[in-house]
Amino acid sequence: MKRIMATLFGLLVVPAGLASDPIAVRTTAQAEASMLITGWALIETDGSVSAVELDQREKLPTGVVSLVEEAGLGWQFEPVEVDGVARKAKARMSLRVVARKAGADGYEVRIGSGFFGEAATSEDEKRPDFVKSLKRRTPAYPDVVLKAGVRGTVYAIVKVGRLGTVEEAFIEQVDLRAFRTGNEMKRLRDALASSTLSAVKAWTFRLPVEGKHADAENWTVRIPVDYAFYGDPMPKYGEWDAYVPGPKRKAPWITEQQDDHQSPDSLVAGEVYGVGDGLRLLTPLQPGGG
Template identity: 25%
Template structure:
């Protein structure tokens, strides 16, 4: 946990960001909404869901100490899912699952730990249907740490939503959410800091090109040409917090670009759902659909 220095930021944030003009204007919020800092971590594992939608098995991969491990297993065992159908009949389904945990400080200085979100990462594409469109990065432009502030050692994570044209060029890039990792600070300071990193991420990704594998043989719909990019800005020799390790995060509120409908927005991850090892992800509808209301649960 590292407070931001007002005098240092005043000098650093005055440094201009020089870059060539973009081929279009990315979606940028005029003023970022900064949320209260939270302690956060991620827990990865495998889950098996029976034909009745109940949890048949849960195998955490992330190392956790007690009593959190036992409490988390008990909570997951109580999850309820929509039964997965194959040829119209319910089947047993197994998938990789990530639990995004947050601990929020209460007025009495105690912490309330809960599950913020449940996602189903598929880094190897194992869950992708054979006839589903596949988006990959064909050409990357570099993304640079903002000028003049590398010496301050800020760790920042930015999740960017991308909308592609059918030829793989990008139609728009829009920041979904960003976070200062390992840090707290005054709202105005964090707001200016994250705006610098968001701009740097957008300027790099706006010059990327995607390759689109379309086995369907039909024109793709707009919601099939959307992906998410995770950018982790860090200084040399600094590692992203690994799953299971708690770290303070000061986040912006999630934002929806004008072109996002509710279904696309629901599939886009936030900073709490990803790690620095996640890169580009062509969004897909997960096989498992959780019915349990996470807002009612606390560890």
């Protein structure tokens, strides 16, 4: 019998044929279709945006490109300062674009959430100002979720102490790629959350030795975790993926001063995000938005 395990960053390795059944997620009141897109925002010294550069622009729907590029030119950020002097900046961004059925034949498309700033990726292994994961324990795919044939994404947030170990861990959100009844979806989300918590609590981290956070008493980072099946067709970049977003919760140790107001579902699995490292957007993601 093949061993069933989740890979923390990417696809889950399980026997082929256990992919989720085709449920009409898009027709439910709670369901949305979304895509996660990435790129860069060019920020001027006054915090305004002079240009938006989308990754693999040719793979994105024309309407999505227009929506993001037009909205981006209206963004206003808190100016980026270096040694007290405002500087131009090129900020890495990831955006979750959401489509929701509106009326009999149409869809409402909006920018649901966004992140602007750097994240700790494998390319940043030697950067001394990032919190970087060292030892990772991979979460197991819960039996109840496996048997239900459901994919999902879990957004964990952890507090890292000065020994590089996890002092506290919390699940901010669990999104499912299938629709079930309310009680069943809660059971599936709880199972994914429990498995993820058990894994990330055993992680260890390399601490920053330079930069503004080097002398902190602790550090808080976000860890997005994907659960999926080997052999299950996954949406490619620029393709819509149907999902049911879960409730958003706030970690109990995050104060208003620490809250960076970043939405976890705009983060890309495979990276570690330091809370407070992102740029602060002062305006809505799109005109008329919140």
